[in-house]
Amino acid sequence: MSVSVQRTRAFIAACESGDIDRICALVAPDIFYHNIPMQPVNGLAAFRAGFATFLAMSDRIVWDTPLIAEAGNGAVLTERVDTFYLKNGKTLSVRVMGTFEFDAQGLLTKWRDYFDMAEFTSQMG
Amino acid sequence: MSVSVQRTRAFIAACESGDIDRICALVAPDIFYHNIPMQPVNGLAAFRAGFATFLAMSDRIVWDTPLIAEAGNGAVLTERVDTFYLKNGKTLSVRVMGTFEFDAQGLLTKWRDYFDMAEFTSQMG
Numbered sequence: 001m002s003v004s005v006q007r008t009r010a011f012i013a014a015c016e017s018g019d020i021d022r023i024c025a026l027v028a029p030d031i032f033y034h035n036i037p038m039q040p041v042n043g044l045a046a047f048r049a050g051f052a053t054f055l056a057m058s059d060r061i062v063w064d065t066p067l068i069a070e071a072g073n074g075a076v077l078t079e080r081v082d083t084f085y086l087k088n089g090k091t092l093s094v095r096v097m098g099t100f101e102f103d104a105q106g107l108l109t110k111w112r113d114y115f116d117m118a119e120f121t122s123q124m125g
Numbered sequence: 126m127s128v129s130v131q132r133t134r135a136f137i138a139a140c141e142s143g144d145i146d147r148i149c150a151l152v153a154p155d156i157f158y159h160n161i162p163m164q165p166v167n168g169l170a171a172f173r174a175g176f177a178t179f180l181a182m183s184d185r186i187v188w189d190t191p192l193i194a195e196a197g198n199g200a201v202l203t204e205r206v207d208t209f210y211l212k213n214g215k216t217l218s219v220r221v222m223g224t225f226e227f228d229a230q231g232l233l234t235k236w237r238d239y240f241d242m243a244e245f246t247s248q249m250g
Contacts, residue, residue, distance in 0.1 A: 036220050036240075036241060036244075037241035037243065037244065067196045067198070067200050067202060067224060068196060069194035069195055069196040069197075069200075069201075069202050070194055071192045071193060071194040072194075073192070075192050075194075075204075076194075077192060077194050077202035077203070077204060077222070078202070079200075079202060079222075079224050079237070079239075095161050095239065096239065097202070097204075097222030097223070097224070097239040098222070099192060099204050099222070112204070114204075114220065114221065114222040114239040114240060114241075115161075115239060115241070116161060116162035116239075116240070116241055116242050117241050117242075117243055118162065118242060118243065119161075119162065
């Protein structure tokens with residue numbers, strides 16, 4: 001497994017832990033985070049605030065990642081199913097592909113996730 | 126470039142040509158084609174009919190593919206911007222990630238594309 005794939009797996013595991021400190025320790029100060037159907041988020045402070053609020057809705061998080069591959073430039077492409085077991089008793093499961101890019105220190109600098117917004121919102125109900 | 130990446134590049138080039146015969150020559154009889162926000166399409170006859178209708182709306186098609194990578198099982202993951210210069214004068218541009226899988230004969234057996242349906246429909250107007 002390449003270093004970039006290892007970093008991506010570690011980042012996904014951190015997301016599944018729901019621990020925002022563990023997650024942010026893997027993220028660069030200049031993170032560019034873009035859920036493609038939404039406005040992008042720039043910088044660690046904004047990332048932390050938004051992502052912490054989102055994660056706090058769940059009791060348990062499972063991101064199944066059957067396919068993961070590193071492109072020539074070190075970017076890592078994933079195909080996933082992200083499942084959130086929400087505190088309100090609902091389960092939210094979204095089919096996603098996403099790209100992860102890291103800086104020389106191994107921190108996440110760019111993250112783009114592609115999914116259908118309606119699949120997300122219809123389950124948030 | 127791996128054989129599977131070469132096959133994916135050739136398939137994308139065929140799609141850009143808009144030539145449904147050239148495209149279908151690269152596709153397996155049991156193709157499973159899934160635009161994730163829509164119902165999947167099974168089999169070459171249904172694929173050909175639906176895809177030909179879709180392509181026929183465009184004068185010119187450009188699928189920019191800055192990132193492409195092969196996973197351990199031979200599946201190829203792509204990050205793309207698919208642009209369609211429509212015959213009605215509009216331009217349709219959709220941000221997409223997609224996975225391509227091939228059989229032993231090198232034909233496309235599985236294709237899954239992830240995008241936001243609203244981004245597509247809002248440009249179709």
